[in-house]
Amino acid sequence: MHLGLAIDGEAAGSFENDVDLVGVGVHMGGLRLANFKAVDIQEEARRLKDAVLLQLLRRKAGEGRQVPYIHAAMLRLRLPPDETHTYIAVGMEPLTLHSIHKARGATFGEVQGREVVSRYGDLRDEHAAARLNACLIDISFREMLRLTGEDRVSFLHGMVTNDVKRLAEGEVTYAAMATAKGALVADMRILRRSNDLLVDVEPGCARAVEEFLRKYLISEEVEIFDTSTEFALLRVLGPEVHRIAAAAFGHETPLPGHDHFIQIELDSGSAWLIGAELGSNRGVDLLVPRAQLAAAFEKTVHAGETLGLRLAGFDTLEVLRVEAGIPRFPQDMDEQTLPLEANLERAISYEKGCYIGQEVIARATFRGHVNRKLIGLAFGAMEPKRGSELYRNGKRVGFITSTVRSPARTTAIGLGYVHRDSLEPGTRLDVADYPPGAIVHALPFADSADPGDAA
Helix, strand or coil: CCCEEEECCCCCCCCCCCEEEECCCCEEEEEEECCCCCCCHHHHHHHHCCEEEEEEEEHHCCCCCEEEEEEHHHHCCCCCCCCCCEEEEECCEECCCHHHHHCCCCEEEECCCCCEEECCCCHHHHHHHHCCEEEECCCCCCCEEEEEEEHHHHHCCCCCCCCCCCCCEEEEEEEEEEECCEEEEEEEEEECCCCEEEECCCCCCHHHHHHHHHHCCCCCCEEEEECCCCCCEEEECEEEEEECCCCCCCCCCCCCCCCEEEEECCCCCEEEEEEEEEEEEEEEEEEEEEHHHHHHHHHHHHHHHHCCCCCCCHHHHHHHHHHHHCCCEEEEEEECCCCCCCCCCHHCCCCCCCCHHHHHHHCCCCCCCCEEEEEECCCCCCCCCEEEEEEEECCEEEEEEEEEEEECCCCHHHHEEEEEHHHHCCCEEEEEEEEEEEEEEECHHHHCCCCCCCC
């Protein structure tokens, strides 16, 4: 979360202005300053090694003003005695549309160092809209890389588990990136445009993916850019997505499927509609230059108001994701996970040539099983803790990775890894410090019967 730092005993107070933050020749985007806690600057600075400290002249802070920033190493800078300074430590990357969401009653959270909208109100209403009508979700917290150069396709093809060479312009594929030992680096969505490849990843993953790519980039003509600050995504999800898209984007023809995207023209410029799905929930992602995000958001909201479009947050996405049995990196899979353990078969091509990690993945495929698999878990009325260990007959057989309370069910549900000997649906498992225990459930949960109480 953001931490406010005060100097000379002056509390930071509450800033309600949008301030344009500019570093030494580096534009840092927009940040909403609000509700900061006053702490001792010297003590806090010792604990925030990687924080960037932003110097604001409190009485001069105003909308659109450019202010410098100070790194932790520069704390000994002498300050003019006649001015009151307030220091703000940025602990996460704020949403570009923070002030817009806040004005609409949003509450906020954090995922992998990036701010997200948690929800706008009642989770039941947001969930119902996604399943029965349509909802709009700001997913601009996701990160994106851009690859250019003559060898971009062949290079990325050899770095991921799916077939990049077969992609035509306007096509999309889901893929994973693995180490030589077959363990995951990240999962991703790859878009092929005429002059580049876009790699869409979970928040907090762009740096690891970029570093992994650069490790193997030797003589290929490829350039890699982190474009997370240049592009942003909005998602419209639900059975009425076609009507919303037609009203908001003027797109009357069939929307692209999950493996295609199309370029469209908005009032603010070019954008791209990408087919999206979350299990049985169909939708579309709108990719826009980040500078156009606010205009695209407001236009979609305005166009969808009379059609029942509802704003939704990350909490709704998580419920839908777990219901669909879809893992999220690094929540349900990490650097210790093999793609087949996480049910990522759809991310793997068994017909393409060599890629990093292929030998391990092929060996597991030939063997016909892995020792553990991601599976659904039904709990009691309350959620157990993420990471809780699972037992069967006193023997540890797995652990929990995700838990949610779905408005469509009477019990909590979740995902977790379970040993292959205990994967049969209906198998009862004990959960550490959670008396109701768990029941193994086939995936997906969505559109299946309520699993019932595990107790």
